[in-house]
Amino acid sequence: MGRSPCCDKxxxxxxxxxxxxxxxxxxxxxxxxxxxNWIALPHKAGLRRCGKSCRLRWLNYLRPNLKHGExxxxxxxxxxxxxxxxxxxxxxxxxxxxGRTDNDIKNYWNTKLKKKLVGLVxxxxxxxxxxxxxxxQQPPPTGAATATPQDVFSSSLQLxxxxxxxxxxxxxxxxxxDEYHEVLQHYGAADVFDQSNFDSNLYGxxxxxxxxxxxxxxxxxxxxxxxxxxxxxxxxTNNSSSSSSSSxxxxxxxxxxxxxxx
DNA sequence: AACGGGTGCAACCGCTGGTAG
DNA sequence: GCTACCAGCGGTTGCACCCGT
Numbered sequence: 001m002g003r004s005p006c007c008d009k010x011x012x013x014x015x016x017x018x019x020x021x022x023x024x025x026x027x028x029x030x031x032x033x034x035x036x037n038w039i040a041l042p043h044k045a046g047l048r049r050c051g052k053s054c055r056l057r058w059l060n061y062l063r064p065n066l067k068h069g070e071x072x073x074x075x076x077x078x079x080x081x082x083x084x085x086x087x088x089x090x091x092x093x094x095x096x097x098x099g100r101t102d103n104d105i106k107n108y109w110n111t112k113l114k115k116k117l118v119g120l121v122x123x124x125x126x127x128x129x130x131x132x133x134x135x136x137q138q139p140p141p142t143g144a145a146t147a148t149p150q151d152v153f154s155s156s157l158q159l160x161x162x163x164x165x166x167x168x169x170x171x172x173x174x175x176x177x178d179e180y181h182e183v184l185q186h187y188g189a190a191d192v193f194d195q196s197n198f199d200s201n202l203y204g205x206x207x208x209x210x211x212x213x214x215x216x217x218x219x220x221x222x223x224x225x226x227x228x229x230x231x232x233x234x235x236x237t238n239n240s241s242s243s244s245s246s247s248x249x250x251x252x253x254x255x256x257x258x259x260x261x262x
Numbered sequence: 263a264a265c266g267g268g269t270g271c272a273a274c275c276g277c278t279g280g281t282a283g
Numbered sequence: 284g285c286t287a288c289c290a291g292c293g294g295t296t297g298c299a300c301c302c303g304t
Contacts (some may be wrong), residue, residue, distance in 0.1 A: 014273080014274075017273090018274070039289065051289090052275090052290085052291095053274075055290075055291085057273085061272080088293070090292080104271090104291075107271055107272085108270095110270095
């Protein structure tokens with residue numbers, strides 16, 4: 001048996017919202033709030049819309065203090081960093097970017113950031129990347145039988161963050177993101193993450209969404225949290241071998257010196 | 263001017279997890 | 284413990300707009 005639909009599909013309007021509908025929704029929520037029940041809201045507000053549609057419209061467009069327009073370099077950096085850490089958990093990423101919605105960030109990632117990466121790789125001045133074999137040669141984290149893509153990327157990003165300021169910046173970040181993307185493809189993309197393990201690492205296993213030690217939910221979580229020991233281990237291992245793949249990453253990053261990204 | 267492909271964004275869909283009864 | 288309901292989430296789609304030919 002299937003579940004009952006959330007609304008009468010035949011009697012709800014779909015498609016773009018009109019200014020009148022926007023006004024009705026805004027005024028209703030301003031006067032009465034959502035009442036904790038989005039399903040009942042459209043009827044009360046005199047809207048022929050599905051409750052889910054109202055919720056989405058409010059959260060993504062009508063809600064106060066929303067930012068529209070270009071993402072800043074800093075926002076780019078946060079998105080890349082968090083994507084590297086937690087994957088496509090857009091709501092979690094959005095929580096770190098005040099005024100941005102998960103839908104915004106998802107669209108931005110899918111339409112712009114991802115393409116920036118691809119463009120960089122295709123660009124003539126792109127630097128040689130490690131091969132997939134080199135990914136496989138990455139040492140596994142402590143206690144793991146094999147290195148996961150996430151391990152590889154985490155170590156790469158950590159190397160980047162630990163490197164001198166001259167080698168940081170968008171180009172290097174995006175270069176790493178692309179490597180990450182390639183690793184995902186190599187591993188079949190789908191079941192790369194042990195999500196529960198990720199959550200446990202990311203949130204300290206407490207089940208909450210606030211970073212341990214953080215007094216504010218808007219505080220940016222330290223990237224290395226949860227991976228700290230694994231990453232240190234990886235760095236230690238990589239640094240001990242001059243022919244290790246970590247030096248490939250250093251070469252890539254070093255090659256980005258004085259490269260401006262737009 | 264007309265057309266077609268590309269792009270960006272708003273909105274929808276289907277699923278999951280939480281929870282009240 | 285079970286069921287039904289709801290909010291929230293991520294993936295996907297539809298469409299308006301832009302731009303090159």
